[in-house]
Amino acid sequence: MKRLLLILLAGIVVGTPVLAQDDKLDDLSFEEMPLKDEAIPYFAVGVGPVVTFGFPDLADVNRVGAQLATGSQTGTSGLSDLKSPMVLAGAEIFTAIGIVPNLRVGFSWITGSSQATTDVTVGGTPATRTLEYGLGLRTIHIDYAWVPFKSFSVLPGVGLGWGTQSINYFQGFKGSRDLGNFNTPPDVFAQLERSILYVAPRLNVEYALAPFLLVRAQAGYSIQASGSDWKGNRTTVITGVPDGIKAQNFSAQIGLFVGLFN
Template sequence: MFRPFAIVLMTMFSIVCASAQDDRLDELSFDEEPLPEETVAYSSIGIGPVFSLYTPDVTDLNSRAANMQLDELSSPFLLAGAEFFTAVGFVPNVRLGFSWLSGSVSSVKDLVSIGGGVKKSLDYAISTRSIHIDYAIVPTAKLAIVPGVGATWGYSTITSSTISGSYDWASDSTASSQVFLEQSSLCVLPRLSIEYAVTPFLNLRAQASYTVPVSTSDWSANTYGTALNVPSSISLQGLSAQIGVFVGLFN
């Protein structure tokens, strides 16, 4: 009599345990949970040519050109050069770079005067060297928005020439003359770049920047003399629009 009763108890216990396990299984979720997205740190190192349309104030230069009976100098004009940059590994998304640019604009004309022809010219040239620090914001893959600032050391030169006839090296007397003016400047260069990595090895850039002089030297004349009354508007200050193509490693 005890055995049938024990069998009944064991059967009831098994049913209760199975029911409890079913309830626990109902609480479990078998839905697939998305894996966390893997984030990749920004890194880049590249070098390549850059081309800038530079827009300085040339109003006073054009007044000088008019006095020399020359056509106006055009603005903007092209600066060409190169830039190198590399990410700073221990500071996320920060990179350092170095760039150099140069370019010039000229006005040249042959004039007829009593006693023969005269060729006159006015040339305005810019040369800069800059150290940059930038911060890359990466909204999507391959695209980077890169604000930054640079410290720029640059030179402005103005060369006015008058040539009558031929120049004779062996003669001390000549109807030709030339005045060479030069000024050096220390500038701040805020800039904003939009960059797109076409491949992990090729990067394209479009950039806007503005050069602000913070310290300038006196103008010199023919290297050793002092130039007086040069208008303050003739400076490195100006807006630039730049494009660049870089090769390297871009993540």
Template structure:
């Protein structure tokens, strides 16, 4: 995720020397080029922040938590993912842009319990990360407005972490002894994904753009079967197929860069 942030900042910083030369600003703000059929050409180079609402299916997870007596409230969609994205137009292919992105977020349910006088907190955290590349086609119906159908591909990780414990421990309690009142379990898997997407982007200035986006994340394992790892060592079997990273996406974005449309 840090690498993604640095790359996005690099794209933005590329434009700083240009912005600093005020005497040439008028030359930079040029009229959008026209394609042969009269359509406005799309071109941009940019990096920025994305906020993603991911609508996962929690039904099987909630059923398991109820059956196992976790005593937690049900998980409900969406999960909020913080992310970054950078992209650039390809001059030799009109109206096509390519880019990269990363996003990560989590949701947690927890409760306070009392077991034989011991006051404990019990919880489960659901974490999701997505990293990938995008290819989009920009259609410009009017000046400053672009509609971009596209496809995103990449990889990600899904982690379920349950815990139970007291608010405070002594350092000597960090040992190999098994404690029935205090525990942590982590199940995780990795996957690949494909996202058909549609973005609507509006340039408020030649250097600042806002975005609205919808997509659907289809997740799959390249090997055919999802492989889950338990506590860094064990294979976790019989995980329901519906516990995956499929889901509808609604996203907004704030971008700095150069926008010529």
């Protein structure tokens, strides 16, 4: 009998704290703790074609073309005026720099021209007359990526570049002729060319359609920093070329890249 009483007493002593703890468990809150948002890391290595639409002022180029055609600043060449936009095509390659988060470097090379052609009669001989303004640009780019959400990035950046400007005027006999008569009237060729340096700030908006495919839209502005002397037919230094002929203008670009993109 005493042993039974001792067992009951021990059960009461042990069970009482457990019941008290069960009551306290009901008062505890197990609400989820908010997780800290983590920045989306940026990574990209890619290469692909780009098409750039440039909007230079070509008024001075047209005046030079008329002068090359007629020998007079007020002459009429018969050519239609060159107009913007100029279309330049090429490629770009870029890679993220792991040691500096979200920093990217790249290199692009693009070329393009604007051209006008007309048929004329020179001294009773039919001829074709052409004016062409061309650009060839190579640029080293540095961009910084902001990734607001997965697969989408905004990259402001700046480019340092070099290249060539050229103004080409052609006039040739319309039809066929023997080699011995080539480069005789009315045939004319005149080329003006120079080297340039420029700075090109830009803003890229890019979206990764897949881990290996990315599309881009870009807006930019080129600022010509310097230009060498104009050379005529690659030999003669030419003076008097208008200062307004510059690789300095707004531009828009689209691109498609393959590689690895987060």
